[in-house]
Amino acid sequence: MPTPKRILIIDDNAAIRMILTDMLETLGHQVVAEAADGAEALKHYTTQKPDIVTLDLSLSAVGGADGLSVLKSLRQSDAKARVIVISGNSQDKVRTLVDQAGACAFVSKPIKEDDLVQAIAKAAQS
């Protein structure tokens, strides 16, 4: 059984936050906070100091890849921030952008439990 991690979930969709919370807690981890946008995410990151962050790539009503700026902000505020990006946009070029921005792992939607387990293990080792 891997060491339980304290996790912050960042996703603008309440359904995904609920699914992720349930999956992570079933896997033995603790969800310390949930955030629906970048500002809330940075606030929770500072106060909760989670071991791992799961981050959706598209966070606003406009869509796009604003999650990338949140990833960069998190890594600027803490160079050791361990971030797993979770997105339906799993295009090759986008995954390269996510890697370059410093994410530890990428999980494609629909989220599979095995992928999540592997991503957490990878993040924990990084």
Place this chain on the structure above:
Amino acid sequence: MKEVDPNEESLLRLIEDGVSESANSLAAVSRTNWTTQTVSINADGVGSIRTRMMSDTKSYYGSYVTMPGAAFLMMVPQDRGAALAKAFLGERSVRTGTTVPRESECISEISNVVVHAIVNSLANACKESFFLSAPQMVLDKKSNLLTIALDKLQNTGESYAVMAYVHLSSDKLSSDCTVLLFLSPSFHDRLIQALA
């Protein structure tokens, strides 16, 4: 005899593959088998699709996802929304302090995954990256939802060069799901160039 552009053929094949991938994604995300009833790519005009939809006066959830040069619409009956949301969430328990998701949020997330399956295959084949808008939900009759989808594309001053229509059904959920894809002439040309 008219010669068929091989890049045009490749693009249509790519869309076909993307559509098939999106049906797999719908099955995965809703934990339900869906049977593909119809797939037509540039075979029918909007007029014939609209005529087919006119007889259906039920209210549908229409989820729109757009990007420059493309508009996507996923439609599911409003009265099956709760069943679809339940299938999407599975046997999840609501933890203390967690917001209970609305039916529309579940359907919006399903459409996000379904449409990305198509767009991801186009992007990878063309070695490009495409970012989609967040899904926008409207409740209306199918034919009205179709009009809105075309308006979304025409707002950028363009009509469509490619239209794909996909109709799926699920016995388990007693539901159908229709996905429409419209690509503008300029986006179509951009894809053809990238494939050349």
